[in-house]
Amino acid sequence: MTARFRLSGRAVRPDAPASRFLVTPVTDTDTSLMDKAAAKAVRATPAPLAFRVRGLSDRSIAWLFITPTIALLLAINIFPLIWAVYLSFTNFRANRPNAEINGVGLTNYQRVLNDPDIWQAMQTTAHFVFWTILLQMLIGFALAYLIDRKFRGHAFWTTVILIPMMLSPAVVGNFWRFLYQPQIGLFNYIYSFFTGVPPSSFEMLGSVALSPWAIIIVDTWMWTPYVMLICLAGLRSIPDYIYEAAEVDRASAWRQFWSITVPMALPFIMLAVLFRAIENFKMFDMVVLLTGGGPGSTTEVASITLKREAFESWRTGRASAFAIILFVAVFGLANIYVKALNKVKQR
Amino acid sequence: MRKITKALLGATTALTISAALPSVSQAAELTLCWAAWDPANALVELSKDFTAQTGTEMKFEFVPWPNFADRILNELNSGGKLCDLLIGDSQWLGGSAENGYYVKLNDFFDKEGIKMSDFAEAAVNAYATWPKGTPNYWALPAMGDANAWFYRKDWFAKPEIQAEFKKATGRDLTVPATWAELIETAKFFNGKEIDGKKVYGAAIFTERASEGITMGITQALYANGFKYEMTPGKYDMDGAVNSPDAVKGLEEYKELYKCCTPPGYTDAYMGETLDAFKSGQAAMAMNWFAFFPGLYKDENVGGDKIGFFVNPKGTTAASTLGGQGISVVANTDNMDGALAYIKWFAQPDVQKKWWSLGGYAVHNAVLTDPSFKDSQPFAADFLVAMNQVQDFWQEPSYAILLQAMQKRMHDYVVADKGTAKEALDGLVSDWTEVFKDDGKL
Numbered sequence: 001m002t003a004r005f006r007l008s009g010r011a012v013r014p015d016a017p018a019s020r021f022l023v024t025p026v027t028d029t030d031t032s033l034m035d036k037a038a039a040k041a042v043r044a045t046p047a048p049l050a051f052r053v054r055g056l057s058d059r060s061i062a063w064l065f066i067t068p069t070i071a072l073l074l075a076i077n078i079f080p081l082i083w084a085v086y087l088s089f090t091n092f093r094a095n096r097p098n099a100e101i102n103g104v105g106l107t108n109y110q111r112v113l114n115d116p117d118i119w120q121a122m123q124t125t126a127h128f129v130f131w132t133i134l135l136q137m138l139i140g141f142a143l144a145y146l147i148d149r150k151f152r153g154h155a156f157w158t159t160v161i162l163i164p165m166m167l168s169p170a171v172v173g174n175f176w177r178f179l180y181q182p183q184i185g186l187f188n189y190i191y192s193f194f195t196g197v198p199p200s201s202f203e204m205l206g207s208v209a210l211s212p213w214a215i216i217i218v219d220t221w222m223w224t225p226y227v228m229l230i231c232l233a234g235l236r237s238i239p240d241y242i243y244e245a246a247e248v249d250r251a252s253a254w255r256q257f258w259s260i261t262v263p264m265a266l267p268f269i270m271l272a273v274l275f276r277a278i279e280n281f282k283m284f285d286m287v288v289l290l291t292g293g294g295p296g297s298t299t300e301v302a303s304i305t306l307k308r309e310a311f312e313s314w315r316t317g318r319a320s321a322f323a324i325i326l327f328v329a330v331f332g333l334a335n336i337y338v339k340a341l342n343k344v345k346q347r
Numbered sequence: 348m349r350k351i352t353k354a355l356l357g358a359t360t361a362l363t364i365s366a367a368l369p370s371v372s373q374a375a376e377l378t379l380c381w382a383a384w385d386p387a388n389a390l391v392e393l394s395k396d397f398t399a400q401t402g403t404e405m406k407f408e409f410v411p412w413p414n415f416a417d418r419i420l421n422e423l424n425s426g427g428k429l430c431d432l433l434i435g436d437s438q439w440l441g442g443s444a445e446n447g448y449y450v451k452l453n454d455f456f457d458k459e460g461i462k463m464s465d466f467a468e469a470a471v472n473a474y475a476t477w478p479k480g481t482p483n484y485w486a487l488p489a490m491g492d493a494n495a496w497f498y499r500k501d502w503f504a505k506p507e508i509q510a511e512f513k514k515a516t517g518r519d520l521t522v523p524a525t526w527a528e529l530i531e532t533a534k535f536f537n538g539k540e541i542d543g544k545k546v547y548g549a550a551i552f553t554e555r556a557s558e559g560i561t562m563g564i565t566q567a568l569y570a571n572g573f574k575y576e577m578t579p580g581k582y583d584m585d586g587a588v589n590s591p592d593a594v595k596g597l598e599e600y601k602e603l604y605k606c607c608t609p610p611g612y613t614d615a616y617m618g619e620t621l622d623a624f625k626s627g628q629a630a631m632a633m634n635w636f637a638f639f640p641g642l643y644k645d646e647n648v649g650g651d652k653i654g655f656f657v658n659p660k661g662t663t664a665a666s667t668l669g670g671q672g673i674s675v676v677a678n679t680d681n682m683d684g685a686l687a688y689i690k691w692f693a694q695p696d697v698q699k700k701w702w703s704l705g706g707y708a709v710h711n712a713v714l715t716d717p718s719f720k721d722s723q724p725f726a727a728d729f730l731v732a733m734n735q736v737q738d739f740w741q742e743p744s745y746a747i748l749l750q751a752m753q754k755r756m757h758d759y760v761v762a763d764k765g766t767a768k769e770a771l772d773g774l775v776s777d778w779t780e781v782f783k784d785d786g787k788l
Contacts, residue, residue: 096446097424097446182610203611205614206612206614208763291614292614296758312416
């Protein structure tokens with residue numbers, strides 16, 4: 001059934017139809033749709049083009065196709081990265097175009113690593129990443145487990161659960177800012193309804209103790225559906241016959257969960273952790289909209305510190321050093337994690 | 348063949364004309380960049396006269412205050428051509444002058460007979476000169492402004508409230524003349540029920556991202572004798588920035604924030620302060636004079652219900668400077684048009700109209716007019732404030748200096764981190780590092 005074609009190699013007239021000299025069916029049993037489409041594409045290729053391409057090897061054609069992508073990658077990613085590394089060893093400031101650029105050695109790195117405010121921002125980031133991932137994984141997996149039961153209306157509820165994920169972080173930030181408003185915010189009123197605490201007696205975004213949790217709640221609300229989707233894919237990839245075999249062996253539901261469900265869904269869960277960790281490590285927009293890093297510097301995550309250093313204080317050299325440190329940290333951790341993920345997948 | 352030649356000629360002519368058109372339209376058009384606020388609307392009205400006289404069409408790029416510095420400084424740093432004219436903050440003068448972003452206007456002023464002595468001295472020093480106070484002009488004073496206060500005059504006038512206040516404090520309820528009175532009055536009103544609604548003492552600046560909390564706190568600091576240096580021009584900040592008077596001023600501001608601001612007031616600047624007052628939540632509030640014409644016209648809280656007062660004294664009388672000068676952006680493609688606008692704007696008649704429309708002219712023709720003080724209910728206070736204004740650093744590194752202060756102050760006042768002395772000591776340390784990097788220490 002497989003249709004194969006070969007190029008004829010005969011000399012041709014420029015006005016001759018491509019199909020007459022380019023393609024000779026090896027078999028006449030090309031009945032599948034794919035085969036027909038392929039044959040049609042070959043016939044439609046203009047003769048001069050077919051001639052030119054014929055002189056190139058597969059490798060050359062491959063290079064021809066990926067060169068624009070590589071050029072773009074170099075221009076947009078690699079060059080700025082190398083440039084940032086260079087800037088991190090200088091006193092360059094983007095708002096001082098006339099100032100002389102001098103090398104300062106490792107001074108920028110020393111200052112960044114010795115700056116207590118930057119370590120505070122890193123701790124804030126770690127707190128945010130840890131708790132959001134933990135909560136999102138627990139709730140996301142639980143939701144996926146429930147949805148996987150395929151109860152009546154599960155498709156509808158899946159769609160409803162996915163709504164927060166579909167919203168823009170800008171919308172979510174502003175939306176929750178209103179919800180958290182101590183005088184008119186719904187969140188405070190609901191809390192007040194259940195606890196009896198006056199709604200305007202506490203400030204989710206203005207309190208040093210509560211503001212980190214206010215952001216964690218919003219991020220969890222928005223991104224748990226994403227984790228749920230990945231976990232659901234993991235759960236649905238487990239073949240039914242494994243559970244059937246476990247049933248035959250009289251394995252309990254609890255045993256099935258820990259011996260089949262969790263191990264087989266683990267690569268998906270780990271992938272979700274990786275995606276969310278990378279995303280939340282560079283979290284910026286939502287935090288800016290909710291608290292702007294405040295009160296004080298309570299919720300100032302690393303990306304906000306970096307933005308302030310680079311585009312408000314305009315200490316470009318120092319900001320570059322901080323960015324490189326962050327990049328190395330994330331890249332290193334992600335690599336270690338991916339190796340662990342591969343080991344889990346190979347089991 | 349002739350047909351082809353004609354077609355080619357036609358096409359060439361069309362191409363030439365179309366290529367030339369953008370420059371023709373550019374020459375008859377100017378873009379002025381400023382913050383998006385009440386005076387900007389007045390400037391749009393005023394500029395219609397310039398268009399009528401010169402035929403130059405005016406375009407405006409108004410950016411909301413919280414993003415104003417970010418947006419415009421990015422534009423300048425990237426060599427953008429968005430703005431021909433810029434009404435930029437006074438603190439930008441140093442950097443914009445040294446980086447060549449603004450055109451130096453001395454020769455132009457001399458040629459056109461524009462005299463800086465025609466403008467209020469404090470305004471010239473703050474909005475036009477770099478180095479500060481020297482006769483090197485990078486802008487024309489455009490909009491005088493200072494941080495001041497307004498209050499619910501109708502509440503202050505209620506006999507029962509006056510009696511209650513007298514009983515509680517032993518003095519008459521009047522407009523606060525000192526910071527101690529300000530705090531006392533704010534505490535009195537805070538939590539009180541007036542017209543069936545719970546009200547709060549004062550709405551003040553606490554914003555973290557741009558400049559808000561610094562502009563609020565300096566009201567208390569300047570009034571308590573805060574200085575940036577022990578010896579002007581020496582950058583010797585230890586003992587000045589963290590002096591006992593400065594510590595007292597900072598503690599007073601925090602006290603006012605803790606006792607008397609509305610709930611959720613942790614990140615508030617101009618808009619939030621106006622909202623708190625207009626919604627009838629605050630007995631007193633601080634804001635820039637620029638908003639006062641709009642507040643006075645407000646249907647709910649304006650007119651007879653509102654009163655104004657300059658920043659109360661501490662150990663001295665002082666106000667935080669606002670306001671801006673208008674500069675020609677060096678990168679403009681329409682230098683002649685931009686300079687023509689400056690020349691037109693500097694005319695006494697235009698300055699008078701600018702004031703009448705709601706802009707704060709600082710031309711002597713306006714300020715020394717005998718009718719000026721009575722022209723608006725806040726005009727007399729404006730004159731007082733402009734004679735006692737103090738400004739933040741105008742150094743090229745002002746952005747780093749400002750960010751450091753924003754962080755230290757917000758950490759102390761809003762997030763309760765450390766003491767006032769520690770916050771100011773930390774600020775001295777941050778600023779010292781900046782000036783060392785700049786080679787000034």
